[in-house]
Amino acid sequence: MASQPVQRPGVPYFFDHSVAFVSNSTYQAFQNSTWLRDVFSSLTVDTQTTPEQPSVTQQFERTSLMFFQEGAFGFPPGMTGFGFTSESPGGLKLATHALETSLGKDNVSPYTETTSVHGRAATVRGSEMAFSGPFFSWVNETSTDSSPNIPLTRTEMVNEDYAPAKLASNLVAIGLALGPEDSGRFEQVLRAVGWSVERHEAYFAGHSPLDGGSRRSVIVEPAVGSRRGMSVAVIALNRYTSHDEQLGDARLMVGVRGKNVAVLRIHPSAGNEAIEREIDGL
DSSP: OOOOOOOOOSSOEEEEEEEEEEOHHHHHHHHHOHHIIIIIOEEEEEOSSSTTSOEEEEEOSSOEEEEEETTGGGOOTTOEEEEEEEOSTTHHHHHHHHHHHHHOGGGEEEEEEEEEETTEEEEEEEEEEOOSSSEEEEEEEEEETTSTTSOOOHHHHHTTTOOTTSSEEEEEEEEEEEOHHHHHHHHHHHHHTTOEEEEOSSOEEEEOOOBTTBOOEEEEEEOBTTBOEEEEEEEEESSOOOEEEEETTEEEEESGGGSSEEEEESSTTOOOHHHHHHHHTO
């Protein structure tokens, strides 16, 4: 029987945040870099949510990157998560239906978490999609307990953490290296939540709806050897400067090609045609 065509939800789904499990040396460098914390971006070390598995988060205007040390929760280096979020009432229900239609109900699992947003009790509801390799993805919405049917925007959730006086403005693109099965499934996820997909010979690119006047992109290429999961992130800057910061195995290059952009290479060999195209478009 032919598979049913996916009915796109009709409301926008934005990039929420991404999670990467990195080497011990990279994690320690993220945690201890004075320049990263004082100059580049708002940096939060969370030892409260999961005291035995602390995380380091880079907070940008509408997006964030969260890093765990390899071995946290039993995950290997390279384990990566990519999240979408809904800011529209009823958006999660629509996305879940589209994902179940595309992937099958057995591959979409609902979850609920309690949290706090700037001192207000809140609930995160979401659906997580199953993958075979070291990769996971989700779509969620967050609402305060006093207004459970009105999702919060990311600006409402992060505006107290974002530091516009620092260099980093917003995430532009993330590069992922995935195995063939997970790559195909993630393309289905992107299409199900309404992101546009461009196919190229060696990779494909997914692009978000307009988000504060710009778009977020995810570049997916084949995993090769140890290069798996998040390999690179492109970050827009509030102002130009030039700097190079070694962070364990990772490297942060600021002011790339004379542009207001930084490139964080998680994997030493990261960097490809697709990322160069993203930088050219800035």
